[in-house]
Amino acid sequence: MTVVADTAEVAEPVRKAPGYWAGVFKRFLNDPVAVTCTIVVLLLILAAIFAPYLGLNDPYKASMIKRLKPIGFPGFPLGTDEQGRDMLARLIYGGRLTLFVGLVPVVLAFFIGSTLGLVAGYVGGWINTIIMRTVDVFFAFPSVLLAIAISSALGAGIINSLVSLTIVFIPPIARVAESATASVRALDYIDAARATGGSALTIIRVHVIGNVLGPIFVYATSLTSVCMILAAGLSFLGIGVRPPEPEWGLMLNTLRTAIYINPWIAALPGVMIFITSLCLNLLSDGLRSAMNVKD
Amino acid sequence: MSKTEASFGQTDRGGPHQPLIIAKDLKKHFPIRSGLLNRKTATVHAVDGISFEVQKGETLGIVGESGCGKSTTARLLIGLIELDDGSIIYDGDALGTDIKLKELRRGVQMVFQDSYASLNPRLTIVDSIAFGPKIHGHADPSGVARGLMGRVGLDPERFAERYPHELSGGQRQRVNIARALALSPRLVILDEAVSALDKSVEAQVLNLLNDLKEELGLTYVFISHDLNVVRYISDRVLVMYLGEVVEVGPADAIYAKQAHPYTASLFAAMPSMDPDNRTEEPPLAGDPPNPIDPPTGCRFHTRCRFAEDICSKTKPKLSVIGGSERHLAACHLQDTTSGHSQALKEVAE
Numbered sequence: 152m153t154v155v156a157d158t159a160e161v162a163e164p165v166r167k168a169p170g171y172w173a174g175v176f177k178r179f180l181n182d183p184v185a186v187t188c189t190i191v192v193l194l195l196i197l198a199a200i201f202a203p204y205l206g207l208n209d210p211y212k213a214s215m216i217k218r219l220k221p222i223g224f225p226g227f228p229l230g231t232d233e234q235g236r237d238m239l240a241r242l243i244y245g246g247r248l249t250l251f252v253g254l255v256p257v258v259l260a261f262f263i264g265s266t267l268g269l270v271a272g273y274v275g276g277w278i279n280t281i282i283m284r285t286v287d288v289f290f291a292f293p294s295v296l297l298a299i300a301i302s303s304a305l306g307a308g309i310i311n312s313l314v315s316l317t318i319v320f321i322p323p324i325a326r327v328a329e330s331a332t333a334s335v336r337a338l339d340y341i342d343a344a345r346a347t348g349g350s351a352l353t354i355i356r357v358h359v360i361g362n363v364l365g366p367i368f369v370y371a372t373s374l375t376s377v378c379m380i381l382a383a384g385l386s387f388l389g390i391g392v393r394p395p396e397p398e399w400g401l402m403l404n405t406l407r408t409a410i411y412i413n414p415w416i417a418a419l420p421g422v423m424i425f426i427t428s429l430c431l432n433l434l435s436d437g438l439r440s441a442m443n444v445k446d
Numbered sequence: 447m448s449k450t451e452a453s454f455g456q457t458d459r460g461g462p463h464q465p466l467i468i469a470k471d472l473k474k475h476f477p478i479r480s481g482l483l484n485r486k487t488a489t490v491h492a493v494d495g496i497s498f499e500v501q502k503g504e505t506l507g508i509v510g511e512s513g514c515g516k517s518t519t520a521r522l523l524i525g526l527i528e529l530d531d532g533s534i535i536y537d538g539d540a541l542g543t544d545i546k547l548k549e550l551r552r553g554v555q556m557v558f559q560d561s562y563a564s565l566n567p568r569l570t571i572v573d574s575i576a577f578g579p580k581i582h583g584h585a586d587p588s589g590v591a592r593g594l595m596g597r598v599g600l601d602p603e604r605f606a607e608r609y610p611h612e613l614s615g616g617q618r619q620r621v622n623i624a625r626a627l628a629l630s631p632r633l634v635i636l637d638e639a640v641s642a643l644d645k646s647v648e649a650q651v652l653n654l655l656n657d658l659k660e661e662l663g664l665t666y667v668f669i670s671h672d673l674n675v676v677r678y679i680s681d682r683v684l685v686m687y688l689g690e691v692v693e694v695g696p697a698d699a700i701y702a703k704q705a706h707p708y709t710a711s712l713f714a715a716m717p718s719m720d721p722d723n724r725t726e727e728p729p730l731a732g733d734p735p736n737p738i739d740p741p742t743g744c745r746f747h748t749r750c751r752f753a754e755d756i757c758s759k760t761k762p763k764l765s766v767i768g769g770s771e772r773h774l775a776a777c778h779l780q781d782t783t784s785g786h787s788q789a790l791k792e793v794a795e
């Protein structure tokens with residue numbers, strides 16, 4: 152009898168615990184590096200979105216006399232490119248396309264690849280064989296070659312290069328997702344959950360995703376920099392972004408000839424790619440440690 | 447009162463004399479695949495035709511060396527791995543025909559050996575325990591979980607919102623027990639549940655298990671390699687060797703006198719608490735034979751000191767011995783008609 156009374160008494164003051172993600176957010180805020188990187192990435196994204204309202208020069212306006220002016224030239228805080236266009240405006244406008252083609256394929260590939268990997272890793276057996284062997288076929292090609300092949304088959308254009316880059320990044324993400332899922336799948340708490348009578352979908356949702364998302368997410372974030380560079384490569388070959396559209400990779404390629412005349416200007420798009428991918432990587436590291444409850 | 451609460455949704459159907467679980471001729475063979483086409487090249491006979499029953503309210507201890515199929519048996523009982531052959535009858539209802547796996551799983555739960563690996567590191571304790579009641583549509587899963595935490599000796603106020611890594615091994619195993627009890631099962635399978643704990647914590651958890659059994663009217667299948675622990679908790683003991691049952695009977699009878707030479711050597715290997723009573727010679731030499739290619743006849747004949755021709759030719763049947771109620775062993779020595787030269791002399795003395 153006392154046992155029942157105890158149960159009722161204890162059940163009364165249910166204090167609502169902060170959820171798992173609230174805890175992740177709190178730990179993330181305590182990491183100065185990750186927060187700084189988040190701010191930088193957010194600033195880049197915001198600047199790219201609101202570029203027309205920042206009072207910048209026209210990024211397309213060329214000038215034959217003001218070509219390759221150094222940083223700090225009056226009217227052009229970051230100098231001009233090989234056609235005399237304002238570098239600051241081009242870099243900020245360039246962020247629009249660069250971030251778009253760098254992030255969208257990875258985000259798409261993250262969802263598709265994770266789903267494939269989760270299903271393959273959790274279900275196993277024949278389904279695993281079919282999914283993973285198909286994925287292996289794509290591994291047979293170098294990623295650059297694959298992106299070029301798909302892009303040129305689909306035809307030039309931003310949408311087609313997004314599609315081709317998504318296809319390129321699905322296999323590696325599916326791979327990581329599959330191995331992470333398979334190792335979690337073998338743990339006793341999954342067996343315990345199955346023994347409770349949970350359906351596969353419920354178990355994946357409650358017990359698997361939270362434990363595999365970390366590594367997949369970190370890996371996917373590291374792919375964004377690769378993706379930006381691949382997209383730049385496609386642009387260079389004329390099957391991605393076309394000049395005169397400002398895009399960091401494309402700018403890097405066209406400014407490459409000016410490297411002996413004005414190396415600082417030539418390096419600027421590279422610096423932008425570097426800062427963006429470094430910040431994304433550090434951000435993902437911070438997120439990974441914030442997602443790890445064992446700290 | 448607490449008894450009816452425990453059997454919520456789990457009404458007794460067969461009456462007190464119907465065994466809670468009858469396992470009939472369970473078989474599980476794991477194929478070993480290799481080569482380009484993943485062809486089956488060999489088979490591990492993990493569980494090879496074992497039959498037993500678990501009475502309502504008793505604790506059945508299952509003992510045996512590593513790799514003898516104890517854990518596979520546990521996983522078969524709860525349906526975590528599929529049976530190759532044989533049948534499971536839960537309180538008179540055959541699994542697969544009369545009841546579905548999902549219903550069996552409400553009545554049978556399991557506690558695993560590794561207390562850490564059996565808890566999701568990203569769920570708080572209360573969420574881990576509440577998972578079962580939640581998916582079964584209970585109105586207040588976290589209330590159930592907090593109530594159970596109190597019952598297994600963890601203050602819900604202090605521990606509910608903690609994560610598994612913030613708890614000690616003993617505390618985690620209490621959480622696992624609470625989780626197993628969350629669906630108000632009638633049978634709890636304890637697969638080496640206390641083996642990884644310190645001796646003092648082990649004793650506390652064993653006492654907790656005994657208390658819970660009494661309070662909630664539970665039945666246990668207790669799997670362990672620690673014979674002292676098995677003796678403390680079990681009413682009956684089942685001894686396995688290479689996927690087969692070699693001896694089964696009341697704990698007192700088996701601990702007093704072992705009928706099968708394997709059981710005898712297993713018990714001889716048990717460290718004695720008395721320094722004057724230490725074992726001088728190794729009771730059993732060598733490793734168990736490979737379960738991929740188990741010996742013919744009696745599977746123990748390769749290591750048995752009483753082995754004769756008959757042992758490698760004919761498989762001894764599990765049969766009642768020595769007039770003792772429900773004490774069975776599978777050995778030619780126990781069978782007067784087996785043709786073994788030492789039958790019913792050496793062991794019966």
